[in-house]
Amino acid sequence: MVSLNCIADVCIVPIGTGSASVSDEVTLITKFLRENPEGLTVTLHSAGTTIEGNWDVVMGKIGQMHELLHHHGVVRIQSDIRVGTRTDKSQKSIDKVRIVEEKLKKLV
Template sequence: MASSNSQDLYAVADFCLIPMGTAEPSVAEYIAECARVLQKSGLKHQMHGYGTNLEGPWSEVMQAIHDCHAAVHAKGAPRVATDIRIGTRVDRDIEPGTGNEGKVQRVQAILAKDSQA
């Protein structure tokens, strides 16, 4: 999972890939194809109901999303739209693979204090 560019920003992303113009209303087969691409990428990812959290070096995250587009087109979707939110930070080191997890844990710790009060 090492970056090809030592200056690459570490990116924590959430993206929603939307196959368009398919014959069926379900897009699960296309999303499964994207999931296969992400598994091969080696990047930390977690699918959820309306998208996927993905993290790693910026260039690798963007390449993985590109590769998902290419795979979904190859599967027969004539159009693909993707919404992407990406966060980076340079004020502290993020242990690779813990970006999304760390964000959730921080909020959970704050909420845990509420129950102790």
């Protein structure tokens, strides 16, 4: 069991669905995550989903997302996952964005 909190940026790519669009699969995943938050913070963005929380819960949720899409007929799934952790302070993804936005204001 891993006790770290993490911020994971996840892009799940269903392969062989017969369409270039993945919005149906993204909709299924997003609905699932919103209905089963388990203490996680979830943010949908244009090229994936950011999931914040306990490492084990986040990784388990990514596995459940794969299972969900397989259950809905997707035979092959490839995921790109970028995960960050830190031990010096607690930080949310919105904090990281806010810091850069504040620094941009100072540059003007």
